Amino acid sequence: AQSVTQLDSQVPVFEEAPVELRCNYSSSVSVYLFWYVQYPNQGLQLLLKYLSGSTLVKSINGFEAEFNKSQTSFHLRKPSVHISDTAEYFCAVRAIIQGAQKLVFGQGTRLTINP
């Protein structure tokens, strides 16, 4: 069965510090991986995704994630965070369940930026 594990439920960091949010997955099919972000009191928005090709994918607001097949990981990183990055981040993997394609989400990581 396909699944996603986000290793940290909460990550507090200071503004302008680097951050890494960890995500490990298990999948028996071709891997498609996603990071979604949920700002306070809003729905989820796609941050970035890996489908194929370059293992390093980037978002428009400075986040990047690297697909590591040998370690079954898709960690999200940003070299310098801003207060506006405060949100909950969800890693997700494409899964085949009962013959249909679905997204399976991790438990989420709450990123808190302290000034």
Add this chain to the structure above:
Amino acid sequence: NAGVTQTPKFQVLKTGQSMTLQCAQDMNHEYMSWYRQDPGMGLRLIHYSVGAGITDQGEVPNGYNVSRSTTEDFPLRLLSAAPSQTSVYFCASSLSTSGGQETQYFGPGTRLLVL
């Protein structure tokens, strides 16, 4: 485009009451789905639809019904509310389900409290 809209934003129910959560999208998306979000559990799929007239169960379907009479609308019905259904409910849509590559677009959510 309004994207994915959900009503109501908040709802309080008593145990045993029924209600319908509304979801609509104006992007002509084939795929629509309902998730519930609970602390520490990420998002779990309740029901989904790959097109008008076609629905199927997700991970946690018990206590919920859906129908898809049009491409635009995908209501979620709680037949007899229980305290365990207290949650935040998100509707999402994507252009198609081919390949599992599609970005899902989420509504703003409905916060439901069952007393």
